Amino acid sequence: MISAQDLIEKILSRSTTDDCIVVVKDKTQANLRWASSTLTTNGVIQERNVTVIAFIAMDGSMASGGVSRTNVSESDIDALLSEASAAAKAAGAAEDFAPLAKDVAFGNWSAPHNPTGPDVFSNFAPELGEMMRRSQTDAIELFGYAEHTHESIWVGSKGGMRLRHDSPVGRVEMTGKSHGRSRSTWDGIETHDFKNVSVEQIDKNIRQRLAWQEKKVDLPAGKYDTIFPSGSIADLYVYMMWVAGGRDAFEGQSVFSKKGGGTRVGEKLANVGLQLFSDPSNSTLPGSPFVSASASSPFTSVFDNGQKSSRVDWIKDGVLQSLVQTRASAKMTNLPYTPIGDNLIMSVDGATGSLEDLVKKVDNGLLLTTLWYIRMVDPNSLLLTGLTRDGVYYVKNGEVQGATNNFRWNDSPVNALSRIAHAGSSEWTQPREWAGDVTNMQVPPMVIKDFNMSTVSPGN
Secondary structure (H helix, E strand, O other), X not given: OOOHHHHHHHHHHHOOOOEEEEEEEEEEEEEEEEEOOEXXXXXXXXXXXXXXXXXXXXXXXXXXXXXEEEOOOHHXXXXXXXXXXXXXXXXXXXXXXXXXXXXXXXXXXXXXXXXOOHHHXXXXXXXXXXXXXXXXXXXXXXXXXXXXXXXXXXXXXXXXXXXXXXXXXXXXXEEEEEOXXXXXXXXXXXXXXXXXXXXXXXXXXXXXXXXXXOOEXXXXXXXXXXXXOHHHHHHHHHHHHHOOEHHHHHOOOOOOEOOOOOEOOOOEOOOOOEEEEEOOOOXXXXXXXXXXXXXXXXXXXXXXXXXXXXXXXXXXXXEXXXXXXXXXXXXXXOOOOOOOOOOEEXXXXXXXXXXXXXXXXXXXXXXXXXXXEEEXXXXXXXXXXXXXXEEEEEEEOOEEEEEEOEEEEEEOHHHHHHHEEXXXXXXXXXXXXXXXXXXXXEEOOEEEEEEEEEEEEOOO
C-alpha cells in the first residue's frame, strides 16, 4: 500500500483548486472477545480513511467541499479531486471561512504508522485466562472484550501544512453474571498500553458487587444523594461538552445561552471549586497539538486545520470560562477562539480519595455502577434522561446494605454542578455509554445531592 505521506503529496500535486487539504488516518486495532468465560474471537484489523478538501476563492471568502473514502489508491486521485471541487462550487461561500494556515509543521511527518498487534496483550491475556478459570469454578460468567487501537493522522495542504499525530489507546469492558444470570455487574478501564491494567482488581470489583446483590432492598422513585463512579460522571459531562458550542449558545439555542441574549460565560455554575479543562500537554492523556478537521460542524471547521491547540479552561473555580469555538464563531460571539481538545480533565479543589471513600461519607443514598441509554429531554436546561444499569446499591450510614431496583432518571448535569456534596480524586476513566467514542477523560467520582430517580425501572 502506498504510504500516507506519498499519497498526500500525489493528491496535492494534482490539485487545481486555490488550496487543498488532505487528511489521512491509518488505524490498526488488536482485540480479544469472550463470552461465558470463554475466549471467542481475537484478531487484528487495519483501515485507512482519506479525506480530500478543496478550497475555492470567491468574493473575498472561500468555498470548501470535502470527500472521504477508505482504501484510496493512486487511480482514485483524480476522481476524488473532481468530487471535492464540485462539492466546493456547489456549497458557495462558507459561513465558517477564516484564513487557512500556511507553512506549519508538527510531529514526525516521514515516520510510518506503527501498527499495534496481539503482543500488547502479552501480560493481560494470561491473567484474563486465570480469571476465567476461577470464574468457572465459582459459577460466574464473564462477558466482554479488550481492544488496543493505534491511529496515526497526517494533515497536508498545498499551503504547506505538514502535520502528524499518533494516538495509542486501549480499553477493557467486563460484565460478570452469577446465580443463573440473575445478578449482573460491570467494570471498565482505559489504558495506553495495558501495562496499568490490573485483572486482579477487575476480578475483585466484580465479585464484590455480585456479593452485594445477595440482599435486595426495594426503594421507590425519588431524589437521592447519589454516588457516581468516575465513569458515570464522564458520561454526564461529555454530553455537556457536546452541547457547549459557542455559536449555539450565542443564538439562544442551548443551556449556555443567557436570558436576554449572549452567553453564560462568566456565570458561576458549581457550588465547589471545580476545574474543567482540556490540555494537549497533559502527561497522562496527551492530545494533538494542532486542530484537525475532516468536515465542518458547530464544534470545528475545516478552515481551522493546522491551528495550534493549547490548554482551554472550560470551567475555572466553578465559573464558566469558555465555550467551544471555531475562529468564525469566536468572531461572531466576540469570545476567544477555544477549539475543542482531545481530552477533558475535571477536578475539585481539595478532593481526595476513592469511590469507596465516598461511600463512607453518605448516610442515606444510592451507589451506581453505570448509566446507559442517555438522551436529551430539554436542550434549554440540558435535562437528560437515562437508565441505571448493572447494579444500584442502597447505602446507609456509610455502608452498602444491598442491591436495589434500577431507575429511570431525569436530571441536568449543568444543574447538578450546584449540588456536589463530595468528590474524590480525579482518575482516567471510561464512560460506558460513550465507550469507544470518548477515550481521554480524567474525572473524579462524586456524590450529587438530590439526583432525580424519576421512576422505578423493571430492567435488571
